[in-house]
Amino acid sequence: MSDLFDELEPAGFEPLAARMRPRSLAEYCGQQHLLGTDKPLRKALEQGAIHSMILWGPPGVGKTTLAKLLAHHVDAHFIILSAVLSGVKDIRAAVDQALQVKAQSGRKTILFVDEVHRFNKSQQDAFLPYIEDGTFIFVGATTENPSFELNNALLSRARVYLLRSLELCDIEQLLQRALNEPERGVTQQPLHFAEGVLEKLAQAADGDGRRGLNLLEIATDLAEPVENGYRVDLNVIEEVLKSSVRRYDKQGDLFYDMISAFHKSVRGSSPDGALYWYCRMLDGGGDPLYVARRLVAIASEDIGNADPRAMQVVLNAWDAFDRVGPAEGERAIAQAAIYCACAPKSNAVYQAFNQMMADVRSDPGYAVPEHLRNAPTSLMKDLGYGAEYRYAHNEPDAFAAGENYLPEEISERRYYQPAPRGLEIKIGDKLRHLDELDRLSDLQRYKKE
Known part of the structure; x- marks a missing residue:
């Protein structure tokens, strides 16, 4: 087994994280x-x-x-x-x-x-x-x-x-082991820590054991010599953490997990959740305009006509970022995220669009009804193009009751079903009123026939 333990044994200078690599399953944390x-x-x-x-x-x-x-x-x-x-x-x-x-x-x-x-x-x-x-x-x-x-x-x-991120207790165990094993661990001995310092280091490790040990090594390198050894206080830790960036991969799973959590927080009407995940992404070096682009999608997919203003709020935030830069623009995007989280939700437009696209792809290419066709020439008019088309503005309340705008084969289908939330309550009421006018128009036409 020498081939394995040659790698586990330190050879010359090694970082603390390499020296403290566990040698048995009993030492393995998490x-x-x-x-x-x-x-x-x-x-x-x-x-x-x-x-x-x-x-x-x-x-x-x-x-x-x-x-x-x-x-x-x-x-x-x-x-x-x-x-x-x-x-x-x-x-x-x-x-x-x-x-x-x-x-x-x-x-x-x-x-x-x-x-x-x-x-x-x-x-x-x-x-x-x-x-x-x-x-x-x-x-x-x-x-x-x-x-x-x-x-x-x-x-x-x-x-x-x-494999999961290490728990805070796992990181603290790693740090304590590095302090208690001077032959492999930290070399500055004896080492004294101010109250709360080790806990702060463990939290800053963000579930990453190697990162925790690296931070500890930097902290001990900066430790101040005192009469009975070395001391690490909160000032030293603040200096260590100044240049420390949280774990974040702009193209990896963590990125997609965070943007997913952000989207689901907005959809779930949690302004605090939306703001938290947005700030986590900013803290890790994420692009705020990626979040703005996702908000545009959310405004259409999850809010829709329940609050059409959401789309404009998001676009205004995006515009503000371009005009004033990150310092103020990031806050404008935060405002848009909170607005969208608090807005009434409806995916009626999203569902209607997806269903219509699916049907259009699977159905035959139905002909445009003659009364809806363009008729710019006399020949087209003679062929019946545009015949019997009713100009809505000339009808009562600008609505041509009984007029059909779908191909005859699918004229009975209904796709857009407004949700009983936000502005779509009023939209739903209006559509039901127009359906009733269509029904009465059909009844009158039937009586005449």
Whole structure:
């Protein structure tokens, strides 16, 4: 097992996070939903069984560490590839090494591929025959949703495990271990912390164990020498956190999770929720105009004619951002988000449009009724184009009761059904009134006939 522990042992200078990498499952923090007592993965390990898997989770939650510990636990040879730096040539070299180890010692090999989602389809396909014939056990790590980023063929041969962000107590445990193990942990000893400092560091880690240890290392580097050692107070922590940016990936799962939470907060009429997720995205370096664009969609999809002013409020906020810049413009978008969250909701337009598009695509191309056709020439008029068309403005209340504007074959269909909320209450009342006028007009026509 020297091949594994050579990687676990420090060689020269290493960052604190590397030095504190757990050496056993007992030291591993978090992921109790996978490794807790009686959990399937824990049971498999206790039985010495291992299978190909995808470890999916945000940065700093222990994907690489878990893969190494799995190899140690089942006494497997460990090979690591980075999809950022490796290609098909490196995959072939790993295959050759795995075959050699199996021939010489009979040991299994775990091939760990970090950032596996960065491999293209053909590179991912290169693993398949060797997973299939047992040349190696495949363990891939990804921060992106495997359903979108990995081939179905690869997913069908590996079990997906979701690793969660570390809890605050897990981060605090990591920090305490780094402080209590001077041979691997922080070198400034003895180290004294002002009240609340460690908790503040743990919170700033944002569920990322590596980030928490990195922040601790910076804080100890800046610690002030005192008579009996070193001291870290709140001033030092504020200096450390000044340049610290929260975890946020503008194109990754976290981005889509946050924008989804924002959209659902607005749809669910929660102004506080909408404002929170908007500010979280801004804090992580997100583009406020992306949120403005999403609000335009929300104004149509989720609010619609229940409050048509919502669309204008959003567009005005977008315009304000362009005119005055981020400092004031971000607040204008916040105002629009809160307005949309508080507005009455209706997806009647959204549903009507989607249903109409579906029907138009599936139905035959019905002819335009003759009375609705354009008739710019005398020939067209002789053919009946525009005949018997009733100009609405010449009718009582500017409504031609009984007139039909759909193809005859679908004249009875109704798509737009206003919701009983906001302005659509009045729109619904008006449409029902017009339907009644149409019905009375049909009755009168029937009596005449």
